[in-house]
Amino acid sequence: MKEIDRMTPWEYTLRTKAYLLNQNEAERRVYTTAFANRLFKAEKKGRFVIKDVKSIYDYEKNEQTILADFKQKGIQKQEDTEDLYEMRQRLIRAKEIVSKKNQKGGK
Known part of the structure; x- marks a missing residue:
């Protein structure tokens, strides 16, 4: 998708x-x-x-x-919001990687 x-x-x-x-x-x-x-x-x-x-x-x-x-x-507030958005994206990607590893048997 x-x-x-x-x-x-x-x-x-x-x-x-x-x-x-x-x-x-x-x-x-x-x-x-x-x-x-x-x-x-x-x-x-x-x-x-x-x-x-x-x-x-x-x-x-x-x-x-x-x-x-x-x-x-405030520019700082916008940057903080941007950082939170990027962290969310990284967490989503990390979750996907962990779930793929778990499906393959931990390797």
């Missing part, structure tokens, strides 16, 4: 971070487009409450928040 490829916790965290950063970029595009539309529709004497895109959507702040959330989890 073929073993199914699984993501390690570290890979899952990395993929989640990439997904959230991509979502942040997509949101930025939406708000930038909205701001550009407002500029094109602006009248010479008209006043707008919104001065710039950053006043309604702060891309850099959101990006830093996403990155800080992952940093708070």
Whole structure:
């Protein structure tokens, strides 16, 4: 039976971070487009409450928040989790080796 490829916790965290950063970029595009539309529709004497895109959507702040959330989890915690996953895999392999030896009569 073929073993199914699984993501390690570290890979899952990395993929989640990439997904959230991509979502942040997509949101930025939406708000930038909205701001550009407002500029094109602006009248010479008209006043707008919104001065710039950053006043309604702060891309850099959101990006830093996403990155800080992952940093708070701690690299060490991710490494510990990765180590536990690797130890589990080694134990599974060791169990398989021992059971094969026992089936062959201990040799």
